[in-house]
Amino acid sequence: MVATAEAPAATRQMTYQQAINEAMQIAMREDPTVVLMGEDVAGGAAVDHLANEDAWGGPMGVTKGLVQEFGRDRILDTPITEAGFIGAAVGAAATGLRPIAELMFVDFFGCCMDQIFDQGAKLRYMFGGKARCPLVIRTMIGAGVSAAAQHSGCHYSVFTHMPGIKAVVPSTPADAKGLLLSAIRDDDLVMFFENKVLYASKGEVPEGNEGIPLGVADIKREGSDVTVVAISRMVQQALTAAAALAREGIEVEVVDPRTLSPLDEGTILESVAKTHRLVVVDEDNPRCSAAADIAAMVADKGFDTLDAPIKLVTAPHTPVPFSPPLEQFYVPSPEKIAETVRGMF
């Protein structure tokens, strides 16, 4: 029996981090120019009894098992040298490899930003279109595990701001797999933001090697009364709020942009045209942010469809605090989202 193109692929339960691992495995099998590099992506380099075995497979085990299959020539443990190896990944991408570089925590971007935004993001433009930078930088984001101010930020807004970079923010295991496959196959520099709090979350993930196109939002819950655009882990928070609000008779539509650059403006505007209300939920800091950008876009292009002012639910304009009650206050909660929605009617 021949499967039709429309037939959905069989799925199975897996975690967000397993889905990310599977996407890398598929991409490395299909393209010998794909290499993975980063700090302890295998771990135990040059340790005799770990020739092609990993010690860690990344600090959270996300890349575990890859060195067994692909060897240490393609799974490259780097020194703790972010400018060095992120820049080397840019140089490798410009000359024929298709690297995946792991920036362990996005907060470390200060150590290597020149190589990302002055070199990788600009080289195609500066060179008049004669170069490509097919590079994915995978990086961990998110508060919620008391990792404190230097290991908990989101900061995807910084990268969304910059031309030459694409910014991907998966919220589910299935999206993580499909979007990472597309990111690796993409010919531009892609920042791929993995929320550490989501690593253990489970969901149905399609088998096979199908990618999810970058720049296509996903409606995670249909509703008629208010549109909530939520980013990364905030999708789960918004869905929890939506379930509570449904019991009160308010039907929330949850839109997951999935990529912030490019941004699927059409899906957001269509949803707002239907519900006439917009809340944007974002764990990033609020000034010059993805949330502010989406709100401004709707105010500019969808103002006539709105029945109420646009509301933002974001982290405060502070670093991420350490102490658990403070950190809990920092991250937008389902309760805050529900309260904001109620205030719009």
Added chain:
Amino acid sequence: MSATDTMASAALADLDGDKLRPMYERMVQIRVFEELAGKNFAAGLVPGFVHLYAGEEAIAVGVCSHLTDKDFITSTHRGHGHCIAKGVDIPGMVAELMGKSTGVCKGKGGSMHIADVDKGMLGANGIVGGGFPLACGAALTAKTLKTGGVAVCFFGDGASNQGTFHEGLNLAAIWKLPVVFVCENNGYAEATPVHYHCSATDIANRAGGYEIPGIVVDGLDLFAVYEAAGEAIARARRGEGPTLLEAKTYRFYGHFEGDQVTYRTSEELARYRDRDPIQAVRTFMVARGVAAAEELDAIDAGVAHLLDESWEAAKAAAFPATEETLTDVYVRY
């Protein structure tokens, strides 16, 4: 000791007239390119910033003569010489300086970002020290895909104080990458002398921290550079890892066009002008009978003609259409 005697002492078995003439021509191309760039900048024909390479020609040519299009170089804000030595189209470079649509980067890069990846030229670079990691990456590609290629990272004395210098040398050393780091020590990082800004007497000494070879050569001596670079590049191709090659040199002009150069004395400049690396090669070739003076005069005239035509063509060329602002950001978006 005269320059001729110094150079004669180099081992030059493989540098016959057929090899030397194109090297001489490249050096003259760089010199004339830079002199006209300076003149036309002063005349208001070149927007932005221009940093001239004149005086340092022996380094770009001595190194790049060992390279082919499959080898990559990274360059600096003072990058015109590296481009020419790597074979980037000269009329296209002139047009690029003027921001014209016929420029090698369609007018989007300008002097500080001139590049041609097809020629293995990964760009001049507006960021001091920006090239070290990129060169490591190009070398990683060569090593992973077994292309047989090498990467050369040109940088100035000022860049040796950037973190990327140290990160790049360490990464290249532990991975035994086929890369050669070529320091063009012209004595000044902008307006600051090297003896102030650098803790090392020789920047090549810093190779010791990474346990790779660190070599010092006279950067005004084409043959000394050619010989040392040849060894370093051959070592890289053999898979034996990186070398730090420091060429002591001098820039005949300021840091940028418009620099009043109050931090150098005219006596110092005159001393280096007397050791002009192109004049030295010319004297050597004639004295050794490698080429007749008339032959070299003809090369000079040909270069002058090429550059004059390039400027005329660039002046006549169109600026890019304003819509071009919006293209080449992404492959697909």
